[in-house]
Amino acid sequence: MSYLKIYIHIVFSTKNRIPYFSTLELRVKIWKHIKDNASEKGIFLDMVNGYSDHCHCLISLGSNQNIGTIVQLIKGESSFWINRNNLTKEKFAWQEEYFAVSVSESKIEQVRNYIKNQNIHHQKKTFEEEYGEFIKKYNFE
Numbered sequence: 001m002s003y004l005k006i007y008i009h010i011v012f013s014t015k016n017r018i019p020y021f022s023t024l025e026l027r028v029k030i031w032k033h034i035k036d037n038a039s040e041k042g043i044f045l046d047m048v049n050g051y052s053d054h055c056h057c058l059i060s061l062g063s064n065q066n067i068g069t070i071v072q073l074i075k076g077e078s079s080f081w082i083n084r085n086n087l088t089k090e091k092f093a094w095q096e097e098y099f100a101v102s103v104s105e106s107k108i109e110q111v112r113n114y115i116k117n118q119n120i121h122h123q124k125k126t127f128e129e130e131y132g133e134f135i136k137k138y139n140f141e
Helices: 024-040 065-086 104-116 127-139
Strands: 007-011 044-051 052-059 097-101
Touching: 007 065, 007 104, 007 127, 024 044, 024 052, 024 065, 044 104, 052 065, 052 104, 097 104, 097 127
Parallel strands: none
Antiparallel strands: 007 052, 007 097, 044 052
């Protein structure tokens, strides 16, 4: 048996960063659905949260999983579900691009807290500012 523990912090935004998820109630509903759906598909989604125009996921990859497929499954199914349930006024879509970075075991709790506190975090900082900081911090420039 193989043993893996590879944590990935994934961030993706709504198409054109439109703030579709304007209420906490709607966000909670969508994040719960993403978590439940991931579990059904055998994706270990440790934490999910976000704000009006983006989503953060902390996942642990299984031995037969890759980041691209996991992100595609999460984004594709949730987009379909959001549209099928008419949760947004316009047709909903996620942006194609996403951000993904590995997380060391010693930083897991810090990342969980960061994801958990998105509502507080985004009272001080926009998604664009947050995204720019990620790009700089992880040398994606």
